[in-house]
Amino acid sequence: MPKILITGNGFDLSFGLPTGYSDFLKICKKLQSSKEFDWSNLKDDIIVLKNSEKLPNSDFLDFETFKEKLNENTWFRYLSREYGINTWIDFEKHIEKALSIILAILDDIKVETFIKNGRYPINGGILYKEDLDETQYEIYLTLIDFKIILYDEFDQIKLNPTFLKSIEKFYVDLEKEKLYDFILNELNIFTSLFSDYLSNIVLPLTELSEGTIRIDLLKHIDYHFTFNYTPTFSRLISKSIPTTFIHGELEKNNIVLGINDWEQTINDRSSLIPFTKYFQKLYSGINLKFVDEIENEDKLYQFFFWGHSLDKSDALYINEVFNKVDNINKEGATGKIIVIYHSDSSRFSIIKNLIEIRGSEDVLRKQRDENLVFLHCESNELKKELSAPMTNRFDGLNLFYAR
Template identity: 30%
Template sequence: MNILIVGNGFDLSHYLPTKYDHFMVAMDAIENWDESQGDMRFDDLFGKDYWHKNDKTGEEWQNSFFQHTKAMYKTDEIKISVDQVKELKAQLKENVWYQYFSDHVREVKTWIDFENKIEDALDSVSELFQQISDYYLGHDVLSCEVSPINFKKQKFFGEVISLSERVCQLLCLLNLIHKKKDNIKKGDYSFDDDNSNFFTYFIVNENVKKFTNYDVYDQNKALERLNDELASFIEIFNKYIILIDIMELDVKFCKLPILIDKVYSFNYTNTFGRFYDLTDSQFLHGKSGLTQNIVLGISDLKNEYLKKLKAYGFTKYHQKIFKNTNYKFLYENLAKINEIIENIEFWSNSTIADTWKNSEQISSDQHTIHLLRNELKEIKGCIYIWGHSLDISDENYIKEIFSVNFEKHKNFEIVIYSFSQQAYFDHLCNLLHILGKEKVELWMKKGWLKFEKNPDIAEINGIKPVDLPKIIAKAS
């Protein structure tokens, strides 16, 4: 049995624009689209990323990725109607998570960075909640003003809600606090300075329940709204992935240089099934579509305060169970392997220990062992990993992959495809961090673990890059 495990790099190897950067470029284009220009096309979505320029030398070059995309797919058939553009514009404007990611776009380059930014945001939310709780220890009514540290007031425990300027700005994007420009006084007059970089921050009243002579800040309500906003962001992302998943080939792909019986996908697209006619694919993080069950969140909830609030809806493991994705992964294979090995050992030991058995009984035992070993061979094979970062965020999956072999039994060889020398370097670092050097070195010595370069899809299919048009942005 040959198993293929694919991550985002598998789609990128097929020149499908599924990187975080690709998504944000497309969403920015939608946000700024002049609706009087009509429907949006593929070039309108990604044209901003077609050409790059060296600011010092003025030298321009084409984006090789999209040169291949345009050569492989019928991109001219991709269209987003004006009505769809209007709907997406409204959703993007209203969604606090998108506004947060858009504001931090330079800090987020990969989907791993994306997860880290969610965790960073949740830590800031926790900091606000804890300070509010501390404030209530000495007050019945919440002071809605939030004081940036080192600006207005020195922070005293429980006497004033004081957060760093960075955290304040972040919480504004999540709509947990809001800001207004500070008044500037000159003589007897005060006025608003639109150019001022100094703000006064206030807690949003939406999450404050008012009672006679006291109030209560509803932390669970605030978290529930952030969960709902994340679900809405996933819906926006799903619309984008659907657009990519319906891109039709303009060429016919050759078969891959490896034979695959089963695919486990960390992607939301059905790339392997569409291009290589294999239906036995399991989607570990859900699948895009009209009935999407996409998993998009953090690997674990590390913040103790948020654990007390049971904020597990932001974690991938909660979403996987809740959305009924294939979270079992290799469990069935491992369980079957263990069962067969235990049976082989049982019958082998029984044959040796029970000296009273006659030749006919021993022959029957040996036949049983022979059948079990043949059954084990059917499960044995190779696990190919293509386009997965092997990052700590999927630590549990990685440990499960590397539990398929035992000291006396090699069941699977593992081949990891790396896009570049740097990717190979990063893969090895991640494995050493998760598994430890002893296990990695042992598997390398035994020949159970190998690193190879990605199969070149363009080369395999004889596809040459095409020239890209220069797109003039049509901003609204």
């Protein structure tokens, strides 16, 4: 009877580690303006530092290069300006938002600039819409962030010649592929910045973290899957239980940051595939195995989803677990899904997300049949189920902990 733990970002956050997107952005902005790296300057920004009398005994490797990359990276500049990005799910949505704006405006530039007016002399450049429409202000800022338009020495807005195709002495078209390559490379740099942040900020903090999780409650775990990139479980819970990293692993330098898919668009879809998480996983050789590969003779399974919001961005994996439970029940065994929430607002979001993924009929049926239960993270019922081993097929529980 395997016990399977699946962790999300809330797992790391419960140890006071600054792995949230808002943590990353806030701390990096502070580091941008710092002359040198000093842990004491971050004490008010990191929970585990607030609760500890010690500071990590480490330095930030190549801090100056890190700051330079932060200042130059187009994605960091764009995301620093955007509001309403509090989670990594919001982050993915804003990547898609930026790409959608760029896609739409490139088509507009092609029609309005080249199809209608033809060619332009190289020595004069190409002016871009001198009259600024206030309704398009966000579009202008996005184009500036990604260097698609530039200000010249006379404060005139011009198309960046880097992304223009020239024949002889004239600009005749856009070079979209060169622009896509540039934006993708900037996303790769952003990913490397996040890796540096995890390596130099988050990992040293695990030595100070005590967390709010009773480690002894997880001693029966047999398998561990994580949507995180950090080895928090192996460092703080158990080194003997192997971890499968679903979205890449920091220590292997293959973490994945991207969007789900571009099925909703036709134009330039092939050029956008490298921005997707599934492409990055295939390209990086990340292990794609999940719970369907786990087999057990008595068909008893316990799934603990710890720190996961059940958002549709991970619908593929959530569906696999739910379908696994359906198959278990059809074969005469029993499986339950217990969704664990830490507040009324998180419970609200979890139910909403779950209905969006599985549909109201499936969610209501599972709850009516007691195959789906919602428990608070501090409830005695949850502690009992985490600490007690499953002894017969009617004790089968699949636990989701949402952060």
